[in-house]
Amino acid sequence: MKAAEAYNITHRYGKVTALDDISFTVGDGELFGFIGPDGAGKTTLFRIAATLIIPSGGRMTLFGLNTVSRYRELRNVIGYMPGRFSLYQDLTVEENLNFFATIFGTTLKENYNLIEPIYRHIEPYKKRLAGKLSGGMKQKLALSCALIHRPKILILDEPTTGVDAVSRTEFWEMLAGLKSEGITIIVSTPYMDEALRCDRIALIQSGRILGIDTPDNIRHSYGQKLYAVSHPDKYKLLITLRSHLSAENTEPGALRPEPFGDSVHVTLPEGIKPEQVITALAASGLTGATITEIVPGIEDVFLELMKRTQ
């Protein structure tokens, strides 16, 4: 049975359409990521999945149970971690855990082995008030609380937002551990590189899904050959590439050069060879630039899809 199935989910807040005809399925035991910026609709979608709001249109099931009519049963099998830290700041770490355990009719002891890999990081601070924890520790406590009743599915709304790269790496390692316990995980993130940690991903923007597939297939769905051009003068490189390639780039299919950290990613119009770009750059005073064909990243694809749908 599928862990989650969504059919034509639409959600409106007054005149604002937050979700526009969203459909997807998540397999049992899958680690499924929603990748997209703020305002894409991720939080609304996750609140619907967590049985907290009723969609304006469409329906969703988790393990075959409708999120609206069967919410009472579902809440026993869902572990939900909202985007904003929502534990009791004036209870200690341990009190928060015991509180959530009691609500679900269980104890910390009973499921200790499940949360142990996460909880051990914060256990030395179990007498500390939750409100006094650092960002990374709050995140671990919130995940521990979401797991306390051994849910079948975890719904994690932007668990790594605002968290540094070290803690983010640790967090994804913990999720991989939970997946190996057979727990289905639906997670959202604005960090495109984190997509590679998921079994499958949905790219989401302005309430719509731009694409769903494995990270590898998404990367290979990029329509054209992609090149990375590098030169130490990054700003001049970008401006020069734009002025050279944008004139030819008016036909559909060719994309605007975009900065990607240490290089500029470009697609070339038909008939233009990579060497010609280097020659043109040298003629504009950028000698010693390099160009290499690369495998597109998730963010390249996201940019391409955004431009095509705009």
Added chain:
Amino acid sequence: MEREKVIEVEGLVKKFGSFVANDHLTFDVFRGEIFGFLGANGAGKTTAIRILCGLSRPTSGKVIVAGIDANRPEEIKKRIGYMSQRFSLYDDLTVRENIELYGGIYGMTMKEIRPRTEELLNRLIFSQYGNTLIGSLPLGIKQKLAFAVAVFHDPEIVFLDEPTSGVDPITRRQFWEMIYETAARDITVFVTTHYMDEAEYCDRVTIMNEGRIVALDTPSALREKYDSSSIEELFVKIARPKTETA
């Protein structure tokens, strides 16, 4: 030619009780440079930025920002711009009103403010929004506008605290182009980010860990030194705290 320093920090220490948040920081930032300031949560970045912005005083050490000693914070504040992800502009004022308000706060006269406001509002990305309330703008436009306002009074340095958090990939790139333009105007850009690929846009990058600077160099020199293919890879290598603290 010796490059002009706009920030000079030597042996900066900041303590809160017995906790050492900044432990002998020493670094310089040059005029027109894009300077990335990275570190794990709790590494001491915010403490250092607050001192550089004149919001907090060092316990000891020398800190000079735009030629002014950190013990004269009011003078520093006039010469810098600041933008954070959290607070940027007033939601219940229009775009034009926000610009005028900030210009006024930074001591500009209406005579200076008016033509610059028109110039700003004539830029393609803001042209249709002059009389729109900030609260109703899309996030991406809001962030770009907040940046434009932070450099409106031509500060010597602009501090950007996680300016691109949560914005879409197109806006993120437009934002970095604005940073490049600003640096080309000889305004120094001091920026923090959790997107490790963005560190690559910087001229030089500092990485803090547990109150100290553990690395400071150009992105390519750092990658080479730590034998890493990306800043993310070396960040995870060197920015991991040995002990987890609150």
